[in-house]
Amino acid sequence: MINQRGTSTIALVQQTSLPTLVQKELERMILAGDLPSGAKLNEAALAAMLGVSRGPVREAFRALEESGLVRQEKNCGVFVRQISVAEADEIYEVRAALDELVGRKLAASITPQQVKELRTLLDKMDKMVEKKNVDAYAALNLEFHDLLVRQTGNRKLLDTYRRLVNELNLFRRSALAQKGTLPVSTREHRAIFDKIAAGSVDAAGEIMRQHVIDSRDRMHRAHAAGAGANPA
Known part of the structure; x- marks a missing residue:
């Protein structure tokens, strides 16, 4: 599911908010189609790929939901939004x-x-x-x-x-x-x-x-x- 091409070295950037960096990278991947519409986002896998803990990924999910790029389903997980x-x-x-x-x-x-x-x-x-x-x-x-x-x-x-x-x-x-x-x-x-x-x-x-x-x-x-x- 996850394409690592072009992934930023987020873990190396210490002076900037990690949740913000994670959000921007996930946003880039979604808009580029690396994370396609309807895809389920695995919090642990994304955290490992980006070299961060799961907390910043969780915060990024909330920000991405507010921006209209992902949806969270109770007891199901987080998905890239599909627009009819x-x-x-x-x-x-x-x-x-x-x-x-x-x-x-x-x-x-x-x-x-x-x-x-x-x-x-x-x-x-x-x-x-x-x-x-x-x-x-x-x-x-x-x-x-x-x-x-x-x-x-x-x-x-x-x-x-x-x-x-x-x-x-x-x-x-x-x-x-x-x-x-x-x-x-x-x-x-x-x-x-x-x-x-x-x-x-x-x-x-x-x-x-x-x-x-x-x-x-x-x-x-x-x-x-x-x-x-x-x-x-």
Whole structure:
């Protein structure tokens, strides 16, 4: 069940909270697919693999449950969450409203430095499209949207957004893997950037909302093609 590839040497990092380090590593493994949806997480095995006691792993499980990545079942154990298509639709609906808010807020307040940060990230995304590197693009895609929310300066909005993104991550990866999707996705991101950088509040909000709807539609196509049932 456990893939040790890329595991951090958590036990060697003494100056940082072990539960936090364990949480970040398990989060990485879940989002990378090393710990797949539905997998039961063995507390003792994970503790041994990460070189820590079982206490930090137990605390990490609680944090991961709060972030929407795992579920704990009484007398059964801890499992990586599985998101149904119906639940994904509900999450996309909430995300569309949040992203519209992000677009409007950021377009009204964006600074030249923030514009520069977004442009630099978009340039990196374009390079990954040229290389047809889906994994690298997916990571930058997440970073781009996270940066947009961070730039609003609203911490509660960021916390809520990140939980929703965690829950949708596997669906998004399968959707991005569809042939021809990367160029479309990067064009959408460029259009979002243009509206926000121009300070077009209404247009930025609308294009952010539409981007989420288009992402939901890609998820449905991926699922219908079979990719959604076994995300990469």
